[in-house]
Amino acid sequence: MHYKYDKKITFSLNQRFDVNDINNYCRQHPKENVLIEVQNTKGITSSMIRQLGNNVAIRIAGGFDESRCKHGYFTGNDYVEGVIYSKNETIKILEEIEKIEAGLDKNWSEIQILLYVYDRLKTGIMYDPKFEYKLSKDIRSLRGLISKQTVCVGYAMILKEFMDRNNISCEYVEGHTGKDDKGRLTGGHSWNIVNIDGKKYPIDLTWDNTKFRSGKSGSFDWLGRDVKEFSSCHIPITNEKTQKYTQTLSQIDPKVIKFLYTQMRVGHTRDYGTTTFNGRRKDGSRYIVAQVGDSVINNGNYYRYYYADVLPDGKLTNQIILYSEDNVESFIDYRNFGMPKRKNYNNSNDYQEKLDKFNNHVKEIDYSLDNILFSKENIRASLSNNTCYIGSIRVKNGTNKKEYAKDVSQIQKNPAMSDSFAYSTGRYTRKDGSLFVVQQMEDDIKVNDISLFRYDVFEYVEENGKKVLKRNTVYSEKDFFEDQSLTLPDDFVSRKRLDGEVREAGGYLGYYDKNGKLLYNKELYEKFRISKSINIDMSKNKQQPKKNTISLIPSFSELKALASKYEIYQNLDDPLNSSIQIRDIQTKQVVTDKTLIEKAMFANIWLYAAGVKYYISEPRPGFTYAFNEPAEETYGVICNYLAASCQNNGVIDTINLFRNIEEKSDYKYCREIVVNLFRTPKSTEIINDMFLRSVGISKGRVPEPLYTMGYAGGLAFGDGSSQRGR
Numbered sequence: 001m002h003y004k005y006d007k008k009i010t011f012s013l014n015q016r017f018d019v020n021d022i023n024n025y026c027r028q029h030p031k032e033n034v035l036i037e038v039q040n041t042k043g044i045t046s047s048m049i050r051q052l053g054n055n056v057a058i059r060i061a062g063g064f065d066e067s068r069c070k071h072g073y074f075t076g077n078d079y080v081e082g083v084i085y086s087k088n089e090t091i092k093i094l095e096e097i098e099k100i101e102a103g104l105d106k107n108w109s110e111i112q113i114l115l116y117v118y119d120r121l122k123t124g125i126m127y128d129p130k131f132e133y134k135l136s137k138d139i140r141s142l143r144g145l146i147s148k149q150t151v152c153v154g155y156a157m158i159l160k161e162f163m164d165r166n167n168i169s170c171e172y173v174e175g176h177t178g179k180d181d182k183g184r185l186t187g188g189h190s191w192n193i194v195n196i197d198g199k200k201y202p203i204d205l206t207w208d209n210t211k212f213r214s215g216k217s218g219s220f221d222w223l224g225r226d227v228k229e230f231s232s233c234h235i236p237i238t239n240e241k242t243q244k245y246t247q248t249l250s251q252i253d254p255k256v257i258k259f260l261y262t263q264m265r266v267g268h269t270r271d272y273g274t275t276t277f278n279g280r281r282k283d284g285s286r287y288i289v290a291q292v293g294d295s296v297i298n299n300g301n302y303y304r305y306y307y308a309d310v311l312p313d314g315k316l317t318n319q320i321i322l323y324s325e326d327n328v329e330s331f332i333d334y335r336n337f338g339m340p341k342r343k344n345y346n347n348s349n350d351y352q353e354k355l356d357k358f359n360n361h362v363k364e365i366d367y368s369l370d371n372i373l374f375s376k377e378n379i380r381a382s383l384s385n386n387t388c389y390i391g392s393i394r395v396k397n398g399t400n401k402k403e404y405a406k407d408v409s410q411i412q413k414n415p416a417m418s419d420s421f422a423y424s425t426g427r428y429t430r431k432d433g434s435l436f437v438v439q440q441m442e443d444d445i446k447v448n449d450i451s452l453f454r455y456d457v458f459e460y461v462e463e464n465g466k467k468v469l470k471r472n473t474v475y476s477e478k479d480f481f482e483d484q485s486l487t488l489p490d491d492f493v494s495r496k497r498l499d500g501e502v503r504e505a506g507g508y509l510g511y512y513d514k515n516g517k518l519l520y521n522k523e524l525y526e527k528f529r530i531s532k533s534i535n536i537d538m539s540k541n542k543q544q545p546k547k548n549t550i551s552l553i554p555s556f557s558e559l560k561a562l563a564s565k566y567e568i569y570q571n572l573d574d575p576l577n578s579s580i581q582i583r584d585i586q587t588k589q590v591v592t593d594k595t596l597i598e599k600a601m602f603a604n605i606w607l608y609a610a611g612v613k614y615y616i617s618e619p620r621p622g623f624t625y626a627f628n629e630p631a632e633e634t635y636g637v638i639c640n641y642l643a644a645s646c647q648n649n650g651v652i653d654t655i656n657l658f659r660n661i662e663e664k665s666d667y668k669y670c671r672e673i674v675v676n677l678f679r680t681p682k683s684t685e686i687i688n689d690m691f692l693r694s695v696g697i698s699k700g701r702v703p704e705p706l707y708t709m710g711y712a713g714g715l716a717f718g719d720g721s722s723q724r725g726r
Helices: 019-028 046-050 066-071 076-081 087-101 110-124 152-165 205-213 227-232 254-264 328-337 348-373 376-384 488-492 495-505 522-528 556-565 594-610 629-649 654-664 670-677 681-694 709-717
Strands: 007-010 034-038 056-060 084-086 169-179 185-196 199-203 269-271 276-280 286-297 300-310 316-324 425-429 435-440 445-447 450-463 466-476 566-570 580-584
Touching: 007 019, 019 034, 046 087, 056 087, 066 076, 084 087, 087 110, 087 152, 110 152, 110 185, 110 205, 110 254, 152 169, 152 185, 152 205, 185 205, 199 227, 254 629, 276 328, 276 348, 286 328, 286 466, 300 328, 316 376, 316 425, 316 435, 316 450, 328 348, 425 488, 445 522, 450 495, 466 495, 556 566, 556 594, 556 629, 566 594, 580 594, 594 629, 594 670, 594 681, 629 654, 629 670, 629 681, 654 670, 654 709, 670 681, 670 709
Parallel strands: 007 034, 034 056
Antiparallel strands: 056 084, 169 185, 185 199, 269 466, 276 286, 286 300, 300 316, 425 435, 435 450, 445 450, 450 466, 566 580
């Protein structure tokens, strides 16, 4: 249906949106339908639109500009009329934009703004499971901000709108994801290109949303991805502004994204409306589960859940944080997207058979989730064993057929994982009746030589007439669970304080002294403060050696694989061959390839250095800690520092690395790892030789071993400790 209007008022890109002029015309022509056309909503607020008359509609062109209408992928009407919004629609769209923009800080750099908006859109809007049955205007426009559902066009249009409003150059792009065997373009798709500091970066918000929906909560795989990889599956149509991606685009170093995400604490305040599952058991009892995170431990995926029982009056009780191998979010996606489509079947009987099979499968999983995995019996059994780990309903039967537990006794539980999820957890009730649950995380951090406890606080809050689950990550010098103060729920972790302190100080809450006085450490407050600009080079670190030489240094994933496969071995039974060797753990075959020996040796040195704690059941002691997420971040910091040190000084500067590592890494074991890496002259020599050759230097000076924490501290901070190498 075409939108009919009597008068069109167009505002050019830099023209001020004048509400009075519009209303003056509307008052003079009360019976006319007026179409207001703007390129984007920069400088326009929801309160401005409320002042307009009801005979007004607004066209927000965004990516659907005049050029697109002539040469785009879709039909002209999609481009022209699909982005015409009623007054009420425009108000709602702007209200949603304003909610997200309320979290922006005026001091942030462009990359910080992009990362924050990207994360909010990635987690807050889901791919529409019924897009095939929707009108184009509903799924290919800014309306996804209202419905919280959209498709690739909508994601790209919405991201561009935010960038336009915040003065960040952003292109909306249409094209294809590949070619068939005859060379014909296939797979229509839309994405973005942003221009920051004169460089263009490719972005696919849709595909990162898919990663998020699959349980990968921290994914930024398609934000400034490797250009060669991106261009292979993103082929722009001929009329797009930017062509020849491998020549015109740049990559954002993933480590930069990870660093910014950590420093800004973007994901530390979040709602989980799109990852929530409502369950009902066969006895009629109800519960709610929200998937709130994921992690990889010993090469296995584990998912984190907020759980609460729902009382008959709708109130929540018995909140707890649980862990399982089962990805409930993946099941929600399967239920939404897995239904067979009628158009794919010529025979109605074949279609009905597939549909019945699908529905039965959904019922089977539903039953297992409701009455087995999240049964009161299973949860109670886990908590009684002092663990939040509830196992898996997937039954391993030796075949590829998917089977699910039929009763609690069939739940698969890895006995080694119970200790991994033995987190301290507390439930609290405030005077106003609000409930929240606090979980103390094991990976506490050390900042400026001060040890901090890290906690995740989960609470359902009222926002715009509906209940929303929020997570706040907070830090304190004191242990919550040792504080017997009755004021803790209503004062120290009040909702007002959580929102305020997280916004201003990145979650740092300070602590109460023995007299009940609230104290802050000014240095910590500044360290955690997110209201500051972080300007960094988003391209690959210029201090890194060239790719043809840095390949000598294993990536973290390669390092992990090497430590899994190879071990250091000394054949003491053969006096003639008692030197240290590298051998395959499974086959016991001794490695002879020199490059592999060096890399595997380095991987085993890292395993020893970063494996600061270990579990009895681990195949290799310390493996979990050596290859967890904080260790990965620390590994990147150390490698970059050592490579730069070799380039600049001709030797790895172990002393300066020990002195400065805590400025670069928040991991509380970072200094211990550095000392362990350089504990002996032999390991120090091996690492020095690797990094020297990685930057094209065949031989250099001898570095300083660190031996022990005390010895390293004396070199780094004691008198006369500035000696570098010999």
